[in-house]
Amino acid sequence: MNLSNGLLNLTNWLGNVIMPTMAGLFAAAAVYRFSKGHPYSHLGYAALASLMCSGLLRAMESFSNQAAWNNPDRYWISVLTLVNWVGNVLLPLYGAGQVVLAVAHFAGLLERMTIGEAWVRNLISAMCCFSLSGLLRLGEFWVQHGTGGVR
Amino acid sequence: MTLPQIIVDLLTLLFNLAVPSAICTMVLAGIALRQEGGVNFQTGGKFQRWVLWSVILLTLPQLLSWFAAQGITMPAQGGGIGSAWVASLQTSFSGFVSNVVVAKLIPLLAAFCVLKAALDAAEGQSPLASIIAGLFLLSVSGTVQLMQSWNSGSEFATTDMLTSAWNFLAGTILPEAAGLAIVGAIFNYARHRPFMPLVGSGLAFLSVSAIWQLVQAMAG
Numbered sequence: 001m002n003l004s005n006g007l008l009n010l011t012n013w014l015g016n017v018i019m020p021t022m023a024g025l026f027a028a029a030a031v032y033r034f035s036k037g038h039p040y041s042h043l044g045y046a047a048l049a050s051l052m053c054s055g056l057l058r059a060m061e062s063f064s065n066q067a068a069w070n071n072p073d074r075y076w077i078s079v080l081t082l083v084n085w086v087g088n089v090l091l092p093l094y095g096a097g098q099v100v101l102a103v104a105h106f107a108g109l110l111e112r113m114t115i116g117e118a119w120v121r122n123l124i125s126a127m128c129c130f131s132l133s134g135l136l137r138l139g140e141f142w143v144q145h146g147t148g149g150v151r
Numbered sequence: 152m153t154l155p156q157i158i159v160d161l162l163t164l165l166f167n168l169a170v171p172s173a174i175c176t177m178v179l180a181g182i183a184l185r186q187e188g189g190v191n192f193q194t195g196g197k198f199q200r201w202v203l204w205s206v207i208l209l210t211l212p213q214l215l216s217w218f219a220a221q222g223i224t225m226p227a228q229g230g231g232i233g234s235a236w237v238a239s240l241q242t243s244f245s246g247f248v249s250n251v252v253v254a255k256l257i258p259l260l261a262a263f264c265v266l267k268a269a270l271d272a273a274e275g276q277s278p279l280a281s282i283i284a285g286l287f288l289l290s291v292s293g294t295v296q297l298m299q300s301w302n303s304g305s306e307f308a309t310t311d312m313l314t315s316a317w318n319f320l321a322g323t324i325l326p327e328a329a330g331l332a333i334v335g336a337i338f339n340y341a342r343h344r345p346f347m348p349l350v351g352s353g354l355a356f357l358s359v360s361a362i363w364q365l366v367q368a369m370a371g
Contacts, residue, residue: 002293004323006286011330019334026341046341053337057330060350064357072368074361078354 015053023050024136031132035125037118047136051143059085154226160237162226166211167241171248173208174295176201178257181288185264189280206312209298213308220306253292261285279331321363325356332356 030043183197264285332353
């Protein structure tokens with residue numbers, strides 16, 4: 001037995017076994033909070049992130065591998081790459097989501113999901129409750145297809 | 152001056168007990184690791200001290216050769232133990248360490264760490280600290296073998312071994328810890344707790360050698 005193997009196996013077990021399982025719990029909690037009209041998006045994102053622990057670690061490794069191991073600027077370059085990734089990849093995707101939300105708001109859909117008028121929210125919650133496994137499979141499908149990169 | 156045979160035997164006994172003693176000090180280091188946080192250690196704390204003693208014990212002949220090189224007379228090393236009684240002492244202690252400490256006590260201590268992890272989780276604390284201390288304890292004999300392979304055999308074997316330990320931490324253990332940092336960041340994000348420190352430290356784990364170079368460049 002050695003410490004390195006022990007830690008490696010612990011990390012693999014947490015990242016590849018426990019976290020994908022926890023994704024289901026996070027998704028269920030997100031649906032519940034959505035049904036009550038509470039903020040739920042962080043739980044949805046957490047469920048998605050739980051499905052791609054390995055991918056996130058690979059992303060961080062690629063951020064830090066931009067410079068040689070003994071390059072004093074390596075940490076700065078890795079943080080810079082992280083900032084670039086957030087600015088050039090994540091924010092445009094988030095912006096596209098905001099455009100969709102703007103259209104939904106303009107159409108008045110989201111007003112029908114508030115506490116006062118909740119029938120759309122209740123309907124969507126019921127659909128999510130009945131199809132949680134399908135939603136998780138959808139998340140897994142996205143993650144699996146994301147391993148090939150953006151084309 | 153010729154030393155009496157019993158003194159020579161006792162000195163040989165002490166040298167031969169260095170490796171089993173190193174295993175014992177590594178067990179104490181594992182216990183100290185949990186006391187000091189499990190995923191962290193105190194600077195100048197018990198964990199560091201016990202690991203340092205392990206390194207000193209594993210490089211005792213080389214360390215003494217440095218003193219000998221300064222002109223200080225050192226006892227002769229090597230050779231067998233003449234006295235049957237002293238030889239039986241060595242056999243007993245080595246057998247105790249391998250049959251009791253390594254085979255029985257260490258798995259038991261690690262099992263108690265798992266119990267502690269479950270109780271920590273029940274109190275709402277992270278179970279990771281006890282799990283990592285348990286892994287450290289379970290791997291003590293393997294770690295001592297690894298440390299022995301780092302013995303350069305030179306007069307500076309003690310510091311060479313510490314340098315190798317740093318390289319092992321920076322190059323092998325910390326990149327694995329980056330994966331744990333990602334898992335912790337996701338959990339903290341889901342629970343509305345600070346997660347950016349874990350993202351930043353995960354990146355730092357992957358480039359700790361470069362940060363060391365950066366600090367050296369700043370100081371130089």
